[in-house]
Amino acid sequence: MKIAIIGVGYVGLVSGLCFAKKHEVIFVDVDANKINLLNKGRIPFYEPNLNELCRQVSKRAKFTTDLSKAADADFIFVCTGTPTKGNDIDLSHIKNACKSVGKMIRGRNTYPIIVIKSTVVPKTTSSVLLPILEKHSKKKAGNGFGLCVNPEFLREGNAVEDFLEPDRIIIGASTEKDSKLLSDFYKKFFNDVYIAANNLNTAEMIKYCSNAFFPLLISFSNEFAEICERIPDVDVHAVLDAVSMDKRINQKVNGRFLHPGIVSYLKAGCGFGGSCFPKDLKALTSFIKKMNYKPELLQSILSINDSRVQGILNRIEKRLGNLKDKKICILGLSFKPNTDDIRESPSIYMIERLLEKSAKVFAHDPVAIKNAQMHFKDRKGVVFSEDISKALEASSCCIVMTSWEAYKKLDPQIFKEKMNAPLLVDCRRIYDKDIMKDYVDYVGIGLMSSGKPLK
Numbered sequence: 001m002k003i004a005i006i007g008v009g010y011v012g013l014v015s016g017l018c019f020a021k022k023h024e025v026i027f028v029d030v031d032a033n034k035i036n037l038l039n040k041g042r043i044p045f046y047e048p049n050l051n052e053l054c055r056q057v058s059k060r061a062k063f064t065t066d067l068s069k070a071a072d073a074d075f076i077f078v079c080t081g082t083p084t085k086g087n088d089i090d091l092s093h094i095k096n097a098c099k100s101v102g103k104m105i106r107g108r109n110t111y112p113i114i115v116i117k118s119t120v121v122p123k124t125t126s127s128v129l130l131p132i133l134e135k136h137s138k139k140k141a142g143n144g145f146g147l148c149v150n151p152e153f154l155r156e157g158n159a160v161e162d163f164l165e166p167d168r169i170i171i172g173a174s175t176e177k178d179s180k181l182l183s184d185f186y187k188k189f190f191n192d193v194y195i196a197a198n199n200l201n202t203a204e205m206i207k208y209c210s211n212a213f214f215p216l217l218i219s220f221s222n223e224f225a226e227i228c229e230r231i232p233d234v235d236v237h238a239v240l241d242a243v244s245m246d247k248r249i250n251q252k253v254n255g256r257f258l259h260p261g262i263v264s265y266l267k268a269g270c271g272f273g274g275s276c277f278p279k280d281l282k283a284l285t286s287f288i289k290k291m292n293y294k295p296e297l298l299q300s301i302l303s304i305n306d307s308r309v310q311g312i313l314n315r316i317e318k319r320l321g322n323l324k325d326k327k328i329c330i331l332g333l334s335f336k337p338n339t340d341d342i343r344e345s346p347s348i349y350m351i352e353r354l355l356e357k358s359a360k361v362f363a364h365d366p367v368a369i370k371n372a373q374m375h376f377k378d379r380k381g382v383v384f385s386e387d388i389s390k391a392l393e394a395s396s397c398c399i400v401m402t403s404w405e406a407y408k409k410l411d412p413q414i415f416k417e418k419m420n421a422p423l424l425v426d427c428r429r430i431y432d433k434d435i436m437k438d439y440v441d442y443v444g445i446g447l448m449s450s451g452k453p454l455k
């Protein structure tokens, strides 16, 4: 089987390299730098286990900017980005990709299946992409080519494992034939996998519903953090942990709690970021508003999230007063651990607010410094350090923005020794408040902002 991957980003590269365990895969991207790097055996971003996988499958993986090399592919997976423009989904990349794919398959006698893996709002495939493909291929869908939607659910930081051990595969198609061809492909690839076959619009909607559900839990937890912070002796984590033990959430089987993954979203913090949750919520909200429905809940998820960074900053200013020229240490730049992705990262928003207030920012991250340097290349006032001690040195405040393992393992003494005034703002609640109180002035999300940890 020959597979083509169009758009070699997080989703395209991970999916394609996993497919290359069993199939020939041709990767096509318009970004020549990315393709050059990959041809030298280098992965353009940080993702655990991806280097190793790339080495393992290198014989079956080819990287090119030349789409014509993918002309004989049986399955063409379109994985280009779908960012936001204003509040709407920006379909320009995927429309261009479909135009090129349409031209590429023109005149072919085979029946390639074009699979939309990118996240697109409902009706996009049927009413935007299908007409583009038909126009440029001069073929009819269901006759000259097949068309499916197959949203991706991998999580950065865990992407290879997520892809290779999927909980379910969602397939959307408008014909039985296309649905079956893609189902059979996946059934052969994974020996035992649950496949949910749907129409195109439903498959598209499943991805948005999923990407609204998890942020809903996060904003719910953050709303409770705000409530708990206003009440003496209430720690939001004690509250949420106890709620999580409800058997409707955390079932006990053979005397042991299952600790389902959903529980990890019932945690208060500085908000969600990344390349999916914020943009997909914005795109869905805007899409639905155009249909004369005001999605109050979706809007609240976003507005609670949008106010997290400013809310945390207000608490810091209450302690430190004017932040002008104050040295602030930021631990963590990526939107979550085990990735170098800084897209919509709360940490980046925090640094931007601090720079507006003329604070001096010293930031550390185990892998995301390069991306952050690019982001702030035209801005003064932020210094990146690969050494945590140096980032902490002489600072008035340290804000933990990402829950990297390296930060969890820090000896609390380091804050006391290195910092000027050891105010530690733990936005991810990675430290034990009772231990920390002996070393620093500890502020934890969801604890009353009295300045003193509660017993």
Ligand SMILES: NC(=O)c1ccc[n+]([C@@H]2O[C@H](COP(=O)([O-])OP(=O)(O)OC[C@H]3O[C@@H](n4cnc5c(N)ncnc54)[C@H](O)[C@@H]3O)[C@@H](O)[C@H]2O)c1
Residues within 6 Å of the ligand: 006, 007, 008, 009, 010, 011, 012, 028, 029, 030, 031, 034, 079, 080, 081, 082, 093, 094, 096, 097, 100, 117, 118, 119, 120, 152, 153, 154, 155, 156, 275, 276
């Ligand atoms: N990143 C994630 O964790 C994740 C998870 C699930 C779903 N998704 C969805 O998958 C899609 C891709 O996301 P991503 O994070 O991999 O994006 P990305 O920005 O990392 O990669 C997209 C790639 O597409 C390339 N591209 C753009 N136009 C092209 C064209 N005409 N032809 C060929 N290549 C082209 C870009 O150069 C880029 O390398 C998005 O719709 C996203 O919402 C992402």
